[in-house]
Each structure stands twice: as C-alpha cells, then as structure tokens.
Amino acid sequence: MDFTKYQALGNDYLLLDPGPPLTPAAVRLLCDRRLGVGADGVLLLDGPVDVDRPVAVRTVNADGSPCARSANGVRMVGLHLAGLHPGTARFTVATPAGESAVEVTDAAAGLVSVGLGPAAVSPPRPLAVAGAGFDMSFVDNGNPHAVLFLPEVGAGVAHEHGEAVAASFPGRANVQFVHVLGPDRLRVEVYERGAGYTPASGASACAAASAAHARGLTGGRVAVLMPGGSVAVEVGGDGVRMAGEVRKVFEGRISAALRRALEEVR
Incomplete structure (x- = not known):
C-alpha cells in the first residue's frame, strides 16, 4: 500500500491512489502520529483516473469520520494529478459536496487554487457555550462551520473553546475564531x-x-x-475561490506490520 503525504500550511493529508476500502478504525490508526503515519486525514482517489473527466476523491478525517470536502485536500489532489500528467494544469475534482475546479498555476512552487462555489451564510447570532459567549455566523460551504468573531484571537482560545463549540452542533461543526485586521486581512485560528x-x-x-x-x-x-x-480568498457572485501553497512532503510504503494492524482493525 503506497501513499503520498501532502501538506498545505501544516494541514497534512495522506493520499492513496487508488484508495482502498478503509474502516474508520483503520483511518484512525493511519493518522495516529505515534502509532501510524500521522495526518489530519486521508484522501482516497477512486480510480482509474481520467483527467478529462471529474476525478472522484473521498476524504476521511483523522478521527475516521467522513469529510464532504477538504479545500486543502482538493488542492493536494490537483498537485498530485499535475505530477502524474505534466502539461495539464486544470482539473475537476468530484467530492460529496460537489465538483471543484482546480488550477495548478505553478507546480514547482506548489501554487494551486480551488473554487468551492457559493457558500450559505446565516445571519449573525449570539452563541453561548460552556459559560462563554460568542458572536457567530454559521457557514455551509460543503462542510458546516461556526465562524466566531472576536476582538483578538490566539491558539489559546481555540484550545479552550474549540471542542465545546464543535460539539454544540448536531454532527459537530468546524470552528473558526476570527479577528478582522482590516478590509482585506483576517487572522483565523481553526479547530x-x-x-x-x-x-x-x-x-x-x-x-x-x-x-x-x-x-x-x-x-x-x-x-x-x-x-x-x-491563503488568498476571493468571494464573488460565482462563489468562493482560494489560492495558496501545497507541498508534497514524501512518498512512502506502508510496512507489512502496519498493514497487518490495519487488517486487524478492519
């Protein structure tokens, strides 16, 4: 079982092409940073790949739960495909959240952009969780997001309140702690x-x-x-587009011992 590991600003995924069937327990073992390879999730390509058609990818979070679409993960798939098909820079990646247009603008520098389509943004409302109050907007861009606006943010607030906020929504939500630095700059901490x-x-x-x-x-x-x-994000009438760096970290092969362990948990 071969894999390629990619990261985008420290958000890392294991890409398996083709993607074998994996149980949630097997994904948790693969993503364990002590017992497995270590990653925030797994990208599974459903082959055979034909770049003239949408390329299907399944994304699984590190805890074994399904992810409808990872924007960084889709960009990683784009860089992966560009490496397999030199001279091709534009791809369509199909996920449960819909199709995303990916463009590799500079493969050597790892510059990749992705379009996510329109996002559904709820009106602002207060959110009270575990004795803390927040000013929140709920956003659905293929995944559920609780966007919390604060006068300042740091890793501490994400560690302190991230899990409680995520768990306060049915099915859990991704959480963003946001400080508006200006009309063209945001500082964000993510849980x-x-x-x-x-x-x-x-x-x-x-x-x-x-x-x-x-x-x-x-x-x-x-x-x-x-x-x-x-990353650079554009919000317009035709949806949202993001651009930034993606890096291939390494290629590897799952050892026989880890393969046996994956079979056991499967």
Whole structure:
C-alpha cells in the first residue's frame, strides 16, 4: 500500500491512489502520529483516473469520520494529478459536496487554487457555550462551520473553546475564531471537528472570508492569516475561490506490520 503525504500550511493529508476500502478504525490508526503515519486525514482517489473527466476523491478525517470536502485536500489532489500528467494544469475534482475546479498555476512552487462555489451564510447570532459567549455566523460551504468573531484571537482560545463549540452542533461543526485586521486581512485560528486544533484549513479560511464579507467587514479579496501561513480568498457572485501553497512532503510504503494492524482493525 503506497501513499503520498501532502501538506498545505501544516494541514497534512495522506493520499492513496487508488484508495482502498478503509474502516474508520483503520483511518484512525493511519493518522495516529505515534502509532501510524500521522495526518489530519486521508484522501482516497477512486480510480482509474481520467483527467478529462471529474476525478472522484473521498476524504476521511483523522478521527475516521467522513469529510464532504477538504479545500486543502482538493488542492493536494490537483498537485498530485499535475505530477502524474505534466502539461495539464486544470482539473475537476468530484467530492460529496460537489465538483471543484482546480488550477495548478505553478507546480514547482506548489501554487494551486480551488473554487468551492457559493457558500450559505446565516445571519449573525449570539452563541453561548460552556459559560462563554460568542458572536457567530454559521457557514455551509460543503462542510458546516461556526465562524466566531472576536476582538483578538490566539491558539489559546481555540484550545479552550474549540471542542465545546464543535460539539454544540448536531454532527459537530468546524470552528473558526476570527479577528478582522482590516478590509482585506483576517487572522483565523481553526479547530476542526474531525482533527482538533490545526495550524491551517482551506475550507475554514473560505468560511471565515465568506462570513466577514457577508457582514460587510471585508471586501471581495482577503488574505487569511493562520498560524501555518496565509491563503488568498476571493468571494464573488460565482462563489468562493482560494489560492495558496501545497507541498508534497514524501512518498512512502506502508510496512507489512502496519498493514497487518490495519487488517486487524478492519
């Protein structure tokens, strides 16, 4: 079982092409940073791949739960496909959340953009969780997001309140703690419902930009700064588009011992 590991600003995934059937327990073992390979999730390509058609990908969070679409994961798939098909820069990636147009603008530099389509943004409302109060907008861009606006943010607030906020929604939600730095800049801390605290998340960056734009706090183009780095997000009438760096970390092969362990939990 071969795999390729990619990361985007510290948000890392294991890509398996083709993607074998994996139980939630097997995914948890693969993503365990001590007992397995270690990652925020797994990307499973449903082959054989034909770049002239939408390429189907299944995404599973580190806790074994399904993810309808990872924006960073889709960009990783795009870079992976560009490596397999030199000279081709545009791909369509099909996920349970819909099809996404991916463009590899510079394969050597790992610059990849993805379109997520329109996001559904709820009106602002207060949210009270575990004795703490927040100003929230709920965003659905293929995944559920609770976007919380604060006068300042840091890793501490995400660690302290992320799990309680995520668990307060049916099926859990991804959580973004947002500080508006200006009309074209946001600072965001992320707590993902299936991976916990992460240094970056593409879908979360898009959700934060969508919520801020809907409130009139930012323009159509913003830089979203996260602990792992920044991405550029555009919010327009045809939907949301994000661009940033993706890196291939390494290629590897699952050992015989780990394969046996995966079979046992399967």
